[in-house]
Amino acid sequence: MPINNPKLTVVGAGPGxxxxxxLKGIRALESADVVLYDALVNPELLEYATNAELIFVGKRKGCYAYQQEQINDLIIARAKSHGHVVRLKGGDPFIFGRGAEEMQVAAAAGLEVAVVPGISSSLAVPAYQNIPLTKRGSSESFWVITGTTKAHKISNDIKLAAQSSATVVILMGMSKLAEITALFRESGKKDTPVAIIQDGTTSKERIGVGTVDTIETVVQELKLTNPSIIVIGEVVKHREQLLNLQLEIAQNA
Known part of the structure; x- marks a missing residue:
């Protein structure tokens, strides 16, 4: 029996x-007939989708459950056969999440489309480690850049960002870390602080802190891997400054 109002809602699941x-994301899941979810989505969120078919469409360690074209086809087919499809994506679906692409395909197929923004890991993960992306006297702006482009090469924007005084947040950049640090060295930034945060905002969260010159060694020593976020800039020092301040107060109490 055909569905009268097939719909896609792309929902940001947040950083972990x-x-x-x-709350808007919860309501979308509660009303879903089908949920297509990614690998970085906290599985606890699926408990809100009490009446939905759950389909994993993410990737783990380069292994794809579905190719993007197959996901697009699945969205359209399930919406037309079931009704409301929720596409649940880690972070915010409009920040390197391909949410805009999926909505465009769905709209072209006659589906009603909507988006529920999520808290991006590029903002929340540094914040959970007391690293502000902007701070008076340290950073007046920030860049959020993908480390790896569609062509699997390092983004040209990283070279431009390295020449600025802005905080630089790089997603999906661990495989390009050596190239990234080389670009910052070329810009005279070898002593710039760097933090790498793995599994941010989750119980598995780990962090390594160093400088452009030392961070590769830190990563090797701590065995940091994906999913990780790279934060480069003077604001990284805020974390240690805050820790030292808290320690000083505790010692004098």
Whole structure:
């Protein structure tokens, strides 16, 4: 029996901590007939989709459950056969999440489309480690850049960002770390602080802190891997400054 109003809602699942999920996202899951979810989505969120078919469409370690074209086809087919499809994506679906592409394909197929923004890991993960992306006297702006482009090469924007005084946040950049640090060295930034945060905002969260010159060694020593976020800039020092301040107060108490 054909569905009268097939619909796609693209929902941002946030960075990992289930408490950072939005109320609007919960309502979307509660009304879903089908949920297509990615690998970085906290599985606890699926408990809100009490009446939905759950389909994993993410990738793990380069292994794709579905190719993007297959996901697009699945969205359209399930919406027309079931009704409301929720596409649940880690972070914010409009920040390197391909949410805009999926909505465009769905709209072209006659589906009603909507988006529920999520808290981006590019903002929340540094914040959970007390690293502000902007701070008076340290950073007046920030860049959020993908480390690896569609062609699997390093983004040209990283070279431009390295020449600025801005905080630089790089997603999906661990495989390009040596190239990234080389670009910052070329810009005279070898002593610039760097933090790499793995599994941010989750119980598995780990962090390594160093400089452009030392961070590769830190990563090797701590065995940091994906999913990780790279933060480069003077604001990284805020974390240690805050820790030292808290320690000083505790010692004098």
């Amino acid at each position: 901590d289930v408490e950072l999920f939005t």
